Amino acid sequence: MFVSLLTYTPEAERVVATAARLCYADVDCRALAERSNPEDDRQMIDKVLAIGHHGVLEHAVFSFAAEGISRALTHQLVRHRLASFAQQSQRYVAFDGGFAYETPPTIKADSELASRYHEEMQRIAELYTDLRQSGIAAEDARFILPNASHSRLIMTMNARELRHFFRLRCCRRAQWEIRKLATAILVEVLKVAPALFQDAGPGCLKGTCPEGAMSCGEAVEVRREFAEIYRIPTAES
Numbered sequence: 001m002f003v004s005l006l007t008y009t010p011e012a013e014r015v016v017a018t019a020a021r022l023c024y025a026d027v028d029c030r031a032l033a034e035r036s037n038p039e040d041d042r043q044m045i046d047k048v049l050a051i052g053h054h055g056v057l058e059h060a061v062f063s064f065a066a067e068g069i070s071r072a073l074t075h076q077l078v079r080h081r082l083a084s085f086a087q088q089s090q091r092y093v094a095f096d097g098g099f100a101y102e103t104p105p106t107i108k109a110d111s112e113l114a115s116r117y118h119e120e121m122q123r124i125a126e127l128y129t130d131l132r133q134s135g136i137a138a139e140d141a142r143f144i145l146p147n148a149s150h151s152r153l154i155m156t157m158n159a160r161e162l163r164h165f166f167r168l169r170c171c172r173r174a175q176w177e178i179r180k181l182a183t184a185i186l187v188e189v190l191k192v193a194p195a196l197f198q199d200a201g202p203g204c205l206k207g208t209c210p211e212g213a214m215s216c217g218e219a220v221e222v223r224r225e226f227a228e229i230y231r232i233p234t235a236e237s
């Protein structure tokens, strides 16, 4: 898996804090923006997060590239309707030289099962090639490609949606690969907008696990894990 933050709203925290101030001030927008400073912005963002005035978080937008992720993951990712996506096509891109794929750690850990898994992938690649060589278009040959096939995409989310995404997908109830992706994305945004994401993460960080009876029961370990993540250095430090 490779994840990188491609671009994001310049001065994201200043924009969000200014948008929040605007709601309560009888001052023109430019003057408000000019008055902004990092300390006041941080305090305003703390307030916004505390009172749940989360609409202003939508003014900060972040775009990521992700590669070497399975179609099983991307199928879950694109369920997040407030995000924007561009994903490599299996119609316009043919995998005539073979296809890359993900191997779950549980399968990797069992050498016999892993070897059968890789053999099966090899067989699929051979059939894919046979189909293509028989004149079948990539859009039909792809029907035999597995969930494990690697994909790449660019995704854009605003800070409000990202915080929602982290709540659902950094949770230990989320599937391991999307959890790994969500956690890697959280690490990236914490470097550039630490105030906006200061308390982002699974629901159990701030109280009882929202999963109820389906809880993983590991809230203590989860809190410890995220305490380490929040300690990562920021871009300014």
Ligand SMILES: Cc1cc2nc3c(=O)[nH]c(=O)nc-3n(C[C@H](O)[C@H](O)[C@H](O)COP(=O)(O)OP(=O)(O)OC[C@H]3O[C@@H](n4cnc5c(N)ncnc54)[C@H](O)[C@@H]3O)c2cc1C
Residues within 6 Å of the ligand: 079, 080, 081, 082, 083, 161, 164, 168, 169, 173, 174, 175
């Ligand atoms: C652990 C886990 C297990 C899951 N298992 C399954 C499963 O078995 N089957 C399955 O189908 N899905 C499953 N999902 C996916 C899940 O149901 C959601 O589709 C996915 O997490 C996207 O969440 P969302 O709809 O809250 O977020 P987004 O689409 O990112 O939307 C964010 C928020 O915007 C609001 N919103 C967005 N669109 C609308 C709308 N049209 N109307 C009203 N409000 C809207 C909602 O408040 C929503 O929470 C699972 C997700 C998780 C985390």
